[in-house]
Amino acid sequence: MKRTLIQPRLDDFPDTYHALLQRGSVWDSSCSPEARVWYLEADGGCFLKSAPVGTLANEAKMAGFFAAKGLGAAVLDFRCENGRDWLLTSRVVGxxxxxxxxxxxxxxxxxxxxxxxxxxxxxxxxxxxxxxxxxxxxxxxxxxxxxxxxxxxxxxxxxxxxxxxxxxxxxxxxxxxxxxxxxxxxxxxxxxxxxxxxxxxxxxxxxxxxxxxxxxxxxxxxxxxxxxxxxxxxxxxxxxxxxxxxxxxxxxxxxxxxxxx
Missing domain, CATH: 3.90.1200.10 (Aminoglycoside phosphotransferase (APH), C-terminal lobe)
Incomplete structure (x- = not known):
């Protein structure tokens, strides 16, 4: 997965993530303009994904289901703000x-x-x-x-x-x-x-x-x-x-x- 070190503009993110974004380095690992993905190094590492509203709801549900079976990352937060879905998940080793x-x-x-x-x-x-x-x-x-x-x-x-x-x-x-x-x-x-x-x-x-x-x-x-x-x-x-x-x-x-x- 390609990652580019960035200095995030906090105004582009929901308030609830500001502290997390400021506690460590942030890397952009997006593969498409529609769905943006960032790797946040704080607290052991996690991934924040954002996409147009309504597009990440199923992913949040399935990620939680797979995590419960020990097959994927834990869902730390999911919310809809400013016309976009936001999904925060833990880092998977490897x-x-x-x-x-x-x-x-x-x-x-x-x-x-x-x-x-x-x-x-x-x-x-x-x-x-x-x-x-x-x-x-x-x-x-x-x-x-x-x-x-x-x-x-x-x-x-x-x-x-x-x-x-x-x-x-x-x-x-x-x-x-x-x-x-x-x-x-x-x-x-x-x-x-x-x-x-x-x-x-x-x-x-x-x-x-x-x-x-x-x-x-x-x-x-x-x-x-x-x-x-x-x-x-x-x-x-x-x-x-x-x-x-x-x-x-x-x-x-x-x-x-x-x-x-």
């Missing part, structure tokens, strides 16, 4: 998985088995109970406004020839997507933290909830290909996860939906 690319086979096997372990957990008390529905709604909205990238990830081997073709395939088969598994929702290497190869926790859980496991499987395969610049580890990833729970047709459905993401 670095994200992009720091472990030097041993790709070990990394591939680790994130596959860690994902399978996540997918085996009980989800009866999960605060987001139908992630599949919102996943499909997002694809529908993307199609309606013309958001489409057919080259995003040609997966499996037969990419879609047109937006209408991908949409038609999704509409005809979307009933096959299940809602029976606890998901991370954005299962990518920067969102999985390790401490010397030991799992530390998950971050960025705004798309998490109960849904179809193939959403996480799609992103797991994608993140390996994107970060390692090769498709060579896709089949290994599926093997390590366990082929008994993988249906290629459902992966194709997820791919069709992500065309409109």
């Amino acid at each position: 670095e994200d998985c992009t720091h472990y690319l030097h041993d790709p086979r070990r990394l591939c096997d680790l994130i596959a088995t860690r994902l399978r372990a996540l997918h085996e957990l009980c989800f009866t008390d999960c605060p987001i109970q139908n992630r599949t529905a919102t996943f499909l709604q997002s694809a529908e909205q993307g199609y309606r406004i013309g958001r489409c990238d057919l080259d995003f990830y040609a997966f499996p081997q037969k990419p879609f020839a047109s937006a209408d073709g991908a949409y038609r395939f999704l509409q005809e088969n979307k009933h096959l997507l299940a809602c029976d598994t606890l998901l991370h929702g954005d299962y990518c290497l920067p969102n999985i933290l390790l401490d010397d190869w030991r799992f530390s926790g998950f971050i960025d859980l705004g798309n998490g909830g109960v849904g179809d496991r193939h959403i996480d499987l799609f992103w797991g395969a994608w993140t390996l290909a994107f970060n390692l610049k090769t498709e060579a580890y896709r089949e290994r990833f599926f093997d390590a996860y366990g082929r008994d729970k993988i249906e290629m047709h459902r992966l194709s459905l997820v791919a069709a939906a992500e065309v409109f993401g």
Whole structure:
């Protein structure tokens, strides 16, 4: 995770965080202009995230749920002020998985088995109970406004020839997507933290909830290909996860939906 040392303007932050911001160095680790993220060194370290109002509520809920299971950072505070959501979480020890690319086979096997372990957990008390529905709604909205990238990830081997073709395939088969598994929702290497190869926790859980496991499987395969610049580890990833729970047709459905993401 990239960080840039800054001198924060206190007026840009809610009053409740001013003392914390003044007790130690502050680093900007934002990856997008919409969601700003700062690392605050005070009190052992914590992360403060800010985004337009209404966009971090689910992340706060899922972060708390994962933290209760020992799978992520504790939620220290969540509030809405001045048209923005603010989420303060504890620091998770370690670095994200992009720091472990030097041993790709070990990394591939680790994130596959860690994902399978996540997918085996009980989800009866999960605060987001139908992630599949919102996943499909997002694809529908993307199609309606013309958001489409057919080259995003040609997966499996037969990419879609047109937006209408991908949409038609999704509409005809979307009933096959299940809602029976606890998901991370954005299962990518920067969102999985390790401490010397030991799992530390998950971050960025705004798309998490109960849904179809193939959403996480799609992103797991994608993140390996994107970060390692090769498709060579896709089949290994599926093997390590366990082929008994993988249906290629459902992966194709997820791919069709992500065309409109």
